Amino acid sequence: MGVISQFKNFFGKLFKKKNACIGIYGPPNAGKTTLANRIVKDWKDDDSEPVGSVSHIAHETRKAQRHHKLEIESKGNKICLDVVDTPGLATKIDFHDFMKEGMGEKESKQRSKEATEGVIESVKWLDDLDGVILVMDATENPYTQVNVTVIGNMEARKLPLLIVANKIDLPESDPEAIKEAFPQHPFIGISALDGTNMDTFYEAIAKQFG
Structure with a gap:
């Protein structure tokens, strides 16, 4: 199936509702919040608050953040979205990893607890979404337990899924590896950081609902 056909199939399912709610998912530090902030920056006025803060430390986002009624328009086509930036998904969270970033033991244990609660919240959000954008780091091996588990979960729920290979601005990125790993889903490579x-x-989004 060609790329355009995949997008038509994905967004044809996703945007049957007048105002669709999509979740931005993925492992920690893949760039989910950077993408959410980019979307808000591009489609809201300059005074709009960002969806969330970003950090090089994993699990910076520990609570889901929802931005309502983003109107996206391209070449005369328009859609209206609610975008939910979700905490990073992980199969293991160890407070020692936070200590390696310079946090004290008490803070690290609290951060680990909040990160675990965030993963649980992300999974619960799947019941309320019309579709998912799954963000992966294009500089990393896509065959991770997190990616495989997340995709299997979403396929089981029959949620429309778009895979985004982020950080293609980096010289070590390999977005084609992600595309080849999960060819059954529509795919696009971007840099949410530099646009x-x-x-x-x-x-690709707007033309399907214009």
């Missing part, structure tokens, strides 16, 4: 390929991302 690379975001126009194509928005066009």
Whole structure:
């Protein structure tokens, strides 16, 4: 199936509702919040608050953040979305990892607890979503337990799924590896940080609901 056909199939299912609610999912530090902030920046006025803060430390986002009624328009086509930035998904959270980042033991244990609660919240959100954007780090091996588990979960729920390979601006990125790993789903490579390929991302979304 060609890329355009995949997008038509994905967004044709996703945007049957007038105002669809999509979740941005993925492992920690894949760039989920950076993407959510980019979408808000591109489609809201300059005074809009970002969806969330970003950090090099994993699990910076520990509570889901929802931004309502983002109107995205491209080439005369328009859609209206609620975007939910979710905490990073992980199969294991160890407070020692936070201590390695310079946090004290008490703070690290609290951070680990909050991160675990965030994973649980992310899974619960799946019951209320119309579709999912799954963000993966294009500089990392896509065959991780987290990615395989997440995709299997979403396939079981029959949720429309778009895979986004983020950080393609980095020289060590390999977005094609992600595309080849999960060819059954529509895919696009972007850099949420510097905006690379975001126009194509928005066009692929908006044309299906315009």
